[in-house]
Amino acid sequence: MSSQHESFIEPGPSSVTYGTYLKAHELIGLQHELTLPKEHDEMLFIIIHQVYELWFKQMLHELNHCEAMLKTFKPMGVIRSLKRLESIQKVLIHQVDILETMTPDEFNRFRSNLNPASGFQSFQFREFEFRLGLKNPSYFRFFAHDPVAKQRLEAAFQAPTLYDVFLRAMADQGFAIPREVLERDVTQIHELDPRVTRVLQDIYEQPEKHYQLYVLLEGLIELDELLVLWRYRHMQMVRRMIGDLTGTGGSPGAKYLQTTLSKTIFPELWDVRNQLGKNKPYA
Numbered sequence: 068m069s070s071q072h073e074s075f076i077e078p079g080p081s082s083v084t085y086g087t088y089l090k091a092h093e094l095i096g097l098q099h100e101l102t103l104p105k106e107h108d109e110m111l112f113i114i115i116h117q118v119y120e121l122w123f124k125q126m127l128h129e130l131n132h133c134e135a136m137l138k139t140f141k142p143m144g145v146i147r148s149l150k151r152l153e154s155i156q157k158v159l160i161h162q163v164d165i166l167e168t169m170t171p172d173e174f175n176r177f178r179s180n181l182n183p184a185s186g187f188q189s190f191q192f193r194e195f196e197f198r199l200g201l202k203n204p205s206y207f208r209f210f211a212h213d214p215v216a217k218q219r220l221e222a223a224f225q226a227p228t229l230y231d232v233f234l235r236a237m238a239d240q241g242f243a244i245p246r247e248v249l250e251r252d253v254t255q256i257h258e259l260d261p262r263v264t265r266v267l268q269d270i271y272e273q274p275e276k277h278y279q280l281y282v283l284l285e286g287l288i289e290l291d292e293l294l295v296l297w298r299y300r301h302m303q304m305v306r307r308m309i310g311d312l313t314g315t316g317g318s319p320g321a322k323y324l325q326t327t328l329s330k331t332i333f334p335e336l337w338d339v340r341n342q343l344g345k346n347k348p349y350a
């Protein structure tokens with residue numbers, strides 16, 4: 068056994084180690100249950116939310132990268148980040164399985180201690196939504212006592228969205244993106260513009276000619292679709308856990324979550340499917 072480890076390095080007192088680099092001691096010291104006597108499942112509940120927050124951080128990091136790559140028109144760089152976002156989103160959806168190993172009864176043993184905390188108050192999730200164009204100033208009031216969150220949300224609210232940056236890049240490449248779209252008020256939700264659909268239709272009808280853009284567009288629609296799938300999975304998990312009861316954040320619970328399923332990020336990417344299917348004989 069000892070000979071097997073002979074060539075391994077024994078870190079010195081000032082070496083960078085796995086633990087110091089990743090701040091492992093700090094990280095595993097960040098889980099503090101509220102319930103006394105302790106409830107076994109509260110640890111899972113805290114860890115799963117913290118893991119989600121770490122992935123949200125990485126997703127925001129990838130959005131920054133996508134925008135930087137679009138601004139210098141490097142489609143491969145955008146595609147790589149979109150692929151990574153897709154993989155993370157799939158993990159986010161599957162992670163719900165772990166939470167569902169907790170029974171409603173086990174959850175109810177500590178649920179009341181969380182009041183009025185809720186995932187609804189995740190500023191990174193809202194920032195992600197804002198950066199994707201789902202801007203809604205009515206969320207600000209939930210962060211009135213968190214200046215860092217408020218500042219980040221305000222910055223995301225005022226900034227062009229990923230889609231704005233994408234459409235600007237397309238215009239720079241000579242695609243006919245209308246001026247009104249490029250100069251729109253970016254604090255508003257982007258409304259479907261049939262002229263943008265026509266530009267996308269050209270790409271979808273000639274994928275070989277515009278292969279990188281075609282793959283990029285499919286990456287964007289994947290992002291949009293997977294966000295809805297996460298919302299659906301979370302909503303069903305909520306129904307399984309608390310039925311139709313009010314959420315700890317004060318909303319009508321699953322009924323509220325149902326209303327979020329119709330949120331769409333890239334309307335023309337969905338609309339282009341209508342155009343592609345028009346006037347085509349049924350197979």
Ligand code: HEM
Nearest residue numbers: 116119185186187189192305308314315316317318320327
């Ligand atoms: C037992 C587990 C969970 C339950 C019962 C639950 C319940 C709820 C409910 C009822 C809402 C609506 C707002 C409210 O009134 O509170 C909500 C929103 C939300 N939850 Fe959860 N949740 C759970 C786990 C999670 C996890 C693990 C995450 C991961 C971060 C999460 C993220 C969110 C987000 C982002 C929202 C806002 C959705 C939106 O407004 O579009 N939740 N949750």
